Amino acid sequence: MKPKPVKGMNDILPEVSATWQYLEGVVREIVQSYGYSEIRLPLVEHTELFKRSIGEVTDIVEKEMYTFEDRGGESLTLRPEATAGMVRAGITNGLLYNQRQKLWTAGPMFRRERPQRGRYRQFHQFDIEALGYAGPDVDAEMIIMSSRIWSRLGISRLELEINTLGVPEARARYRDTLVEYFTSVKSELDQDSIRRLDQNPLRILDSKNPDMQGLIEAAPVMLDFLDDESAEHFDTLKALLDAAGVRYTVNPRLVRGLDYYNRTVFEWVTDALGSQGAVCSGGRYDGLVEKLGGKPTPAIGWAMGIERFVDLFEASGGTAPADDADVYVVAVGDGAVNEAFALAEDLRDRIAGVRVEMNLGGGSFKSQMKRADKSNARYAVILGEQEIADNKAGFKPLRSDEQQASVARAELAPMLASKIGKPLTAGQ
């Protein structure tokens, strides 16, 4: 009986991980260029943390968390998202005491949903948070930063939607009005909407049911309930985005499934990935730090789903740079292997970033050449009886018509370095 993986938890195979590494590298570089620093967080937190931050009556907390009792009887949960842990770490390490923090983290998150394209039980996120910044300038910078990621990678099938939820009081007033409105037309609501009426009435606005669209169009809008300060915050954000040339649409029905958001929320959506169109989303959560036991601290953050990001990158025709070897070392004859190892190490010492693949497992000359070919290496270096006797090495281009050459051992590194365009290391 073959072992089976856990449903919704996937292996990231080498052919795919090259793309992951490339994209993660690009995002890391961009995020750090805005002055954000990495923080590494535990995958497991106390269950209570997520209940208090995400909200007791959200889908995530009610039915999607991997919660278990550890041997000491504590209720622990595999993190379903990163913000709660980030804020907790800020509080417990005193990072927010009269300080501001710009942080990012990345790694696996866990939600027990039914898997489909772009939705897995173990999935991965990049998470960027700015704590202690009241905005709206940070709000704009965060969005501009995400926009830079897309343009850098040639991803175009994405649109930005933004909205504001106002302060909690305004949101509560709006919520009451909304409940009143939908209750008055309850007989026309579908099953899902009736359920949401109690649980999360704002989500009714998000319904994809065509029969509901008329009712939703006619519903009261949040913008009419906005407090003056939030309205001004939102206007400034829009002005900053306009000035930066970032295009967006205001979607008054954009609400979040996590309870901690207020004011700015945004989402990058695509139609290229089937039904899971949200690639990246976030918003402001000014009340969360205090709610979790810190002192009042404004904050904003966003998360990007890496699986969806990779999928979208590939759907946009993007490919990661090849990570094939530069050179494959062929060693024929028992005496040659020792020398070949030394030669391979020498190349790695002397050429910065060179990728040298040593033939392993012996084999005939022919089979070694076959492996060299299949490795996609640009060059083969050949060491046999003859070369060892002459203190030379065969240098054979595998991807061009150039002639094979016999090169003095000492000249091999400089020659290879110039062929592959990588620098010799200093001091050699």
Added chain:
RNA sequence: GUGAGCAUAGCUUAAUGGCAAAGCUCCACACUGUGACCGUGGCCGAUGCCGGUUCAAGUCCGGCUGUUCACCCCA
């Protein structure tokens, strides 16, 4: 959690209810120190699992499991 589609070799796909096939991959040979292309040969399956109908089931029926898509939710 709900609904629908799909399940044959490592991968992609064949097989009017009648002997389970092919291509690719991999290995070897041809070619005893030179890869790719061509050729020859080899490896690899109890057709996802359990049951039923039938002289006969990969094929039809039922259940299960897995997977995909959609709903839902969201990254």
